[in-house]
Amino acid sequence: MIKRASILIIFIAGCVSGVVAQKSKKGSGVLKADDFRHYVDYFNKMENENVAQAIPNAQSWDWLKANIPLFECPQQNFEEMWYFRWWTLRKHIKQTPVGFAITEFLVPRTYADKYNLIGSALGHHIYESRWLHDNKYLNEDMHVWYRGNEGKPMNKLHSFSSWNIYALYNRYLVNADSSWLLNMLPDLETDYARWESEKRMPNGLFWQTDVKDGMEETISGGRKEKNYRPTINSYMYGNAIALAKMETMAGNKAKADLYTAKADTIKKLIQTLLWSPVDTFFVTRKQADTLADVREEVGFIPWYFNLPDAGYEAAWKPIKEEKAFFAPFGITTAERSDPRFRKRGCCACEWDGAVWPYATAQTMTAMANLMNNYQQTVVNDSVYFRLMELYVESQYHRGRPYVGEYLDESHGYWLKDDQERSRYYNHSTFNDLIITGLAGLRPRSDNMIEVNPLVPENKWDWFCLDNVAYHGKLVTIIWDKNGSKYKKGKGLSVWVNGKKIVSAEHLQKVTGIIE
Incomplete structure (x- = not known):
């Protein structure tokens, strides 16, 4: 009770x-x-x-x-x-x-x-x-x-492993309910301290086994290996950043400074100890204190939390390459050219190359952050859109919409096939990617509304995202290239409670004030 x-x-x-x-x-x-x-x-x-x-x-x-x-x-x-x-x-x-x-x-x-x-x-x-x-x-x-x-x-x-604390702060950026979030703050402080006591090593990094990262049988590790992975370390950075923001909201400056310092420390350690200059990629550091010699999809996760400083963007080049992560049915969990790719066996939850919606959702969130928050020329909206297109195409089985555990990267068949456990597997996001990526609504804590659609202008002549509950109001985003579809004017427009806030002729970043 x-x-x-x-x-x-x-x-x-x-x-x-x-x-x-x-x-x-x-x-x-x-x-x-x-x-x-x-x-x-x-x-x-x-x-x-x-x-x-x-x-x-x-x-x-x-x-x-x-x-x-x-x-x-x-x-x-x-x-x-x-x-x-x-x-x-x-x-x-x-x-x-x-x-x-x-x-x-x-x-x-x-x-x-x-x-x-x-x-x-x-x-x-x-x-x-x-x-x-x-x-x-x-x-x-x-x-x-x-x-x-x-x-x-x-x-x-x-x-x-979890990034729950960071996710809850990002939920607050949507509903603006600070009272509920701050009521949870003591629980989240206790949660963070528990992770520190359970998983932080003397060098300051956090360890985790593959299976407890929700990623069984990777090339870089194993079900029982205690490695320093980009996953849990990025999660703990994000959680610390979120707690610092919550403490600031609560007026707890000393605690906010403490969590900011924790985040800064983790960030430096990730960029120092988990970055491979040879592979130009964030990789797992093994128990033996050596870097794993494989590029895996988890190397994109630091951008989920806007963690890396400028200068690491070259890590995203392999996302476009067929020999690396780009496959006919999505983003692979390990580099395709690696001789150990898909060699851990079949159909026992391997993360050695097959496509997992869990990882795809993380990577696509990270890529949208890269495109919105960094100065870079490595990926563009055409790359983002094509990967989203593959994500959509992968979520079918026998011609019907389907989402399961994981799938073959070349043929698209689901590796758990008709097993009941795989059906409707609630292990990823999709609609959040449409809202914050393709349609481009970027949640914020202030009264500014920011929209930056990642749909290439030559792909769709129109789209509408409507009825979006945001900061206690209702938001509509319209792209109507020639104005004939919705009769609300040509181009991009953003509406709040039925009132146009901002517009532009092309698909581009726009900002306006929510009254």
Whole structure:
């Protein structure tokens, strides 16, 4: 049983979330929700619903209509995948005795915590769910994880590395609910200290085994090797940066300075000890204190947190090369030219080259950060768009929308095939990438709205992202090359609660003030 105070917090959070959702409804949308209902009708008919949780298929359209942004574009598979991924996310919302929670697998797993919860992809769950209009689902999910075990964290909260703290700060950048975030601050401080006690070595770096990074059987390590990986070290940097910002919000200058110093230290160590000048890449440092001689997709993760200083951007060159990470069905988890590529065996959760949506989502988030926050010429919007296109194309099975665990990089078949555990695997983001990458809404803490679409201007003549709950208001982003599609003017325009805030003739970065 949760302590009485925690139950009260959940109740208040639920009430507040409803108020926020109602405020966001004030805008006058461009798209009509019912025009997209046919997607959900199709999804409902294409499966045998053998597992139903809090929101069954019969209620799915009503729930989606009340909770999600709307998206329209001329490339039908992007549009279909948008609604499919919201439909699948909804499947994972589960009612527990202590509040709503979000699962990773629909079927029970022996290694899960109570309520079949697994913490491996919590950061992804937060990033994707932060765009739901009703905040109660994610609020309660976090309370379950951090307070749902007799007022304490779940027993297996630390079974996997996590960037939860950073993700929660980035969720705040969307809903602007500082009260809820700061109420969580003591829990998050305790969480960070626990990671330091469990995984930090005397040299200041953090160690982790492959499996506890959620990335079993990599070329650089193994299920039991305690290596210094770009993953957990970048996560802890991001978590420290987020805590510094939260402490500043709370008026705790000394603590803010402390977490800033922690982040600075980790950053220096990553750039000094995990950077390979030979490979021009961030790599794993082995137990024997030598750098692993392989480039793996985890080397892009530091940019997820805007960690690297200027000068490391050459690491992104291999993302475009077929001999490296660019494959017919997505971004490989290891470099294709490495002689050990896909040599760990088949179908036992290897991360030795096959394409994992988990890693793809991290890499695409990192790439959008690179393109928005760094001066570089290594990748451009054409590269970003093509990789997003491959991500969309990979999420099909027998001609139907599908998301599973991992897939063959050359042929696109899912390596768990028809195993029930793989179906609707909630282990990645997709819609967050559409919002913050392709459509380009870049969440901020101030009253400025920033939009920088990563769609090449010669690809789509129009698109619309509508009904986006942001800072308690409703945002619409329109690209209409000649003005004939939406009759709202030519070019790019950004609207808040039905009022045009900023516009431009071309697809480019624009900023405006939210009143």
